[in-house]
Amino acid sequence: MADLAARGEQPEILFWVGCAGAFDDRYKRVTRAFVRILEHVGIKYAVLGMEETCTGDPAKRAGNEFLFQMQAMQNITTLDGYQIKKIVTACPHCFNTIKNEYPALGGNYEVIHHSTFLQQLINEGKVGVAGGGEFKGRRITFHDSCYLGRANNIYEAPRDVLATLDADLVEMKRSRANGLCCGAGGAQMWKEAEPGNKEVNIERTEEALFTLDGNAPALAQTRGVEDGNAGATPSPRANAQGAIIAVSCPFCMTMMSDGVKNKERESDVQVFDLAELIASAEGLNA
Amino acid sequence: MTIENIIFLLVAIIGFGLFAWQARKIRANILVGRDRDMSGNIGERLQKTLLVAFGQQKMFKRITPALLHLVVYVGFLVINIEVIEIVIDGVFGTHRFLQFLGPVYNVLMATNEILGALVIVAVIAFWWRRNVKKVRRFSGPEMRAWPRIDADMILYIEVVLMVALFVMNTSDLKWHRLQNLEMPGSFPVSSLLLGIFPSDLNLLHFLERAGWWAHIVGILIFLNYLPSSKHFHIIMAFPNVYYSRLVPQGQFSNVDSITHEVKAMMDPSYQVPAPPVGPDGSALAPTSFGAKDVEDLAWTNLLNAYSCTECGRCTASCPANITGKLLSPRKIIMDTRDRMEEKYNSPLIFQPNQYGDASKGTERVKIEADQNTLLRGKVTPEELWACTTCNACVESCPVNINPLESIIEMRRFLVLEESAAPHSLNVMFSNIENNGAPWAFSPSDRFNWADELYLAEKQAVTA
Ligand code: SF4
Ligand code: SF4
Numbered sequence: 048m049a050d051l052a053a054r055g056e057q058p059e060i061l062f063w064v065g066c067a068g069a070f071d072d073r074y075k076r077v078t079r080a081f082v083r084i085l086e087h088v089g090i091k092y093a094v095l096g097m098e099e100t101c102t103g104d105p106a107k108r109a110g111n112e113f114l115f116q117m118q119a120m121q122n123i124t125t126l127d128g129y130q131i132k133k134i135v136t137a138c139p140h141c142f143n144t145i146k147n148e149y150p151a152l153g154g155n156y157e158v159i160h161h162s163t164f165l166q167q168l169i170n171e172g173k174v175g176v177a178g179g180g181e182f183k184g185r186r187i188t189f190h191d192s193c194y195l196g197r198a199n200n201i202y203e204a205p206r207d208v209l210a211t212l213d214a215d216l217v218e219m220k221r222s223r224a225n226g227l228c229c230g231a232g233g234a235q236m237w238k239e240a241e242p243g244n245k246e247v248n249i250e251r252t253e254e255a256l257f258t259l260d261g262n263a264p265a266l267a268q269t270r271g272v273e274d275g276n277a278g279a280t281p282s283p284r285a286n287a288q289g290a291i292i293a294v295s296c297p298f299c300m301t302m303m304s305d306g307v308k309n310k311e312r313e314s315d316v317q318v319f320d321l322a323e324l325i326a327s328a329e330g331l332n333a
Numbered sequence: 334m335t336i337e338n339i340i341f342l343l344v345a346i347i348g349f350g351l352f353a354w355q356a357r358k359i360r361a362n363i364l365v366g367r368d369r370d371m372s373g374n375i376g377e378r379l380q381k382t383l384l385v386a387f388g389q390q391k392m393f394k395r396i397t398p399a400l401l402h403l404v405v406y407v408g409f410l411v412i413n414i415e416v417i418e419i420v421i422d423g424v425f426g427t428h429r430f431l432q433f434l435g436p437v438y439n440v441l442m443a444t445n446e447i448l449g450a451l452v453i454v455a456v457i458a459f460w461w462r463r464n465v466k467k468v469r470r471f472s473g474p475e476m477r478a479w480p481r482i483d484a485d486m487i488l489y490i491e492v493v494l495m496v497a498l499f500v501m502n503t504s505d506l507k508w509h510r511l512q513n514l515e516m517p518g519s520f521p522v523s524s525l526l527l528g529i530f531p532s533d534l535n536l537l538h539f540l541e542r543a544g545w546w547a548h549i550v551g552i553l554i555f556l557n558y559l560p561s562s563k564h565f566h567i568i569m570a571f572p573n574v575y576y577s578r579l580v581p582q583g584q585f586s587n588v589d590s591i592t593h594e595v596k597a598m599m600d601p602s603y604q605v606p607a608p609p610v611g612p613d614g615s616a617l618a619p620t621s622f623g624a625k626d627v628e629d630l631a632w633t634n635l636l637n638a639y640s641c642t643e644c645g646r647c648t649a650s651c652p653a654n655i656t657g658k659l660l661s662p663r664k665i666i667m668d669t670r671d672r673m674e675e676k677y678n679s680p681l682i683f684q685p686n687q688y689g690d691a692s693k694g695t696e697r698v699k700i701e702a703d704q705n706t707l708l709r710g711k712v713t714p715e716e717l718w719a720c721t722t723c724n725a726c727v728e729s730c731p732v733n734i735n736p737l738e739s740i741i742e743m744r745r746f747l748v749l750e751e752s753a754a755p756h757s758l759n760v761m762f763s764n765i766e767n768n769g770a771p772w773a774f775s776p777s778d779r780f781n782w783a784d785e786l787y788l789a790e791k792q793a794v795t796a
Binding site: 064066068069070071075078079082083096097099100101103105106107108109110111112113114116117118120124143147148151152193194197198199200224225226227228230231232233234235236237238239240241242243244245246247249250251270271272 | 724748
């Protein structure tokens with residue numbers, strides 16, 4: 048961004064990478080995939096690079112309001128310094144914080160999550176996969192991120208994006224507003240879980256695997272949703288070329304990947320972010 | 334005025350008066366909470382109330398209980414019209430005062446009877462779900478002796494009220510029929526019951542009076558039972574939904590006092606507004622950050638506590654609870670109510686929430702008086718730290734209660750006032766402070782992701 052500013056130029060959008068997008072080895076791939084899509088459609092974008100710093104989301108959710116506001120004010124100063132108007136991010140936590148919590152501190156921006164952004168690109172015909180590319184017919188289930196779904200009511204955009212892949216989309220029993228957390232929100236990512244009988248990410252991964260495998264009896268045991276008002280139960284079928292758990296959040300990515308590893312299912316189940324799916328369907332492999 | 338009218342008048346005055354007295358104390362309890370401006374947005378709020386409270390919108394996420402609940406709820410609304418008639422009849426010695434409505438009265442009575450019968454069916458189904466099927470969300474450590482008795486008690490009272498209604502109608506109907514008299518109204522259910530009633534006119538008259546008195550006295554007792562019961566939600570659900578949050582669920586409240594401090598730190602010329610002053614002009618003691626006890630919560634959080642149905646939908650959808658952790662959002666809400674009544678008014682004629690620990694089914698560690706606050710006294714840090722702030726509890730509550738807000742306020746107290754965060758979170762805090770990221774990475778590595786992307790550009794940037 049500093050470069051653009053030095054050249055006196057303004058980007059159309061600022062891509063907010065987020066700490067996970069910048070530092071987490073797995074999520075860096077998502078960052079690159081998303082950047083390739085941006086390049087592919089020829090949008091003029093910028094990133095803050097080393098001037099970006101944590102939005103303060105984990106601090107705020109852990110109760111450290113003071114640290115949160117310090118971070119927020121610093122970021123607002125940076126963003127306002129470059130006169131940023133429009134921000135796109137792949138992290139629902141960054142998205143929620145900048146969109147909903149920065150205005151009270153004087154930071155007002157148009158903030159878009161990458162699922163909505165990709166949906167717009169698809170609607171405008173800038174990205175589109177004729178025939179679904181390599182994902183055609185593969186079984187995919189989408190795991191709702193709490194900070195996208197319940198926190199901000201975005202349920203359809205990621206599903207619309209997945210629909211363009213022409214894959215075999217299945218819904219977990221707990222999905223959309225009933226979705227189960229991956230277990231990492233509210234600063235859980237940085238601490239050990241309290242004593243219990245299971246980790247949240249294992250519970251959620253099991254549900255995803257049962258869904259992908261079409262294991263209806265096991266799904267029926269799933270607690271937290273009564274009366275079977277959830278999505279249709281998939282029928283058992285071989286997962287040609289492996290099944291996919293689609294996510295749209297770096298925390299969900301980590302938690303679901305760990306879950307799949309824990310269940311020793313890496314050989315036939317992969318976890319991908321929406322941006323990666325679209326990028327590889329477009330042949331922009333990251 | 335007959336002696337019966339005078340007795341009725343007295344009973345009614347005592348009944349309603351007692352209720353008003355209890356309601357005032359509950360209001361006082363709610364007002365110990367911190368001020369929060371909830372005015373404005375009247376249109377949007379009314380619409381929400383219409384949908385969620387009157388329209389039962391969120392109940393319909395689960396269809397079986399929603400339909401059963403709908404029967405009892407509509408029955409309650411319609412039967413209230415008859416209660417108006419009963420009160421007028423009782424005070425003025427009239428008989429079936431509303432009969433001047435003619436055909437409308439017929440419809441009213443018929444609806445009432447059908448709903449009355451359906452209510453009995455629904456109540457039996459509810460009882461079965463609770464006591465035989467044992468739907469999981471009705472249990473849990475916070476469902477101690479009283480909450481469980483309370484839930485069944487309401488079902489029994491409802492059956493008694495409905496039976497009284499049918500005794501009254503049927504005996505009245507038979508009394509009229511036997512003398513070939515016209516009886517106003519139409520009674521589809523009572524007409525079926527005529528056979529099982531005696532044919533003695535005096536006895537029928539007595540039964541009619543007995544049913545009438547049992548119905549109205551029962552309702553007055555029920556009214557005064559409400560404030561001690563989860564059943565208070567039939568009243569509180571409406572204001573509670575009206576005052577629920579209108580912002581996105583992911584948006585957590587801003588702490589203004591901290592904003593001033595941070596601004597002053599970043600900009601020495603920033604003028605911190607004068608601290609709030611009390612009515613006598615002296616500065617008020619600064620309030621603590623977050624919540625340690627009930628008066629540190631906003632009044633809306635306390636209103637929540639009096640609206641809770643103890644239905645357990647929040648807890649049933651809570652990922653922490655599902656995976657066996659101590660956290661139960663319902664418990665947080667129930668603890669808040671119990672703490673209010675322990676520390677402030679116990680508005681109730683009897684104090685079920687305050688019965689000794691024996692009735693609570695769990696052994697409790699003795700706590701020092703100054704430690705006996707909502708936080709630690711009732712809610713442990715372990716519960717609070719298990720929350721993933723996922724909003725599932727908020728989403729699932731049929732009356733728009735927000736346990737998450739209270740959880741965050743108590744976390745704020747732990748972190749900002751007591752520095753009592755778990756060690757690993759303190760590490761995360763210092764990482765953010767020192768490196769600008771929750772992980773221990775150097776800020777200079779922030780652009781490494783681009784390495785494989787455009788080496789050329791990257792070199793240009795770092796050069
Ligand atoms: S927000 Fe916290 S208390 Fe509520 S359901 Fe999620 S984890 Fe449970
Ligand atoms: S807070 Fe809401 S969902 Fe939870 S028990 Fe109370 S009424 Fe039910």
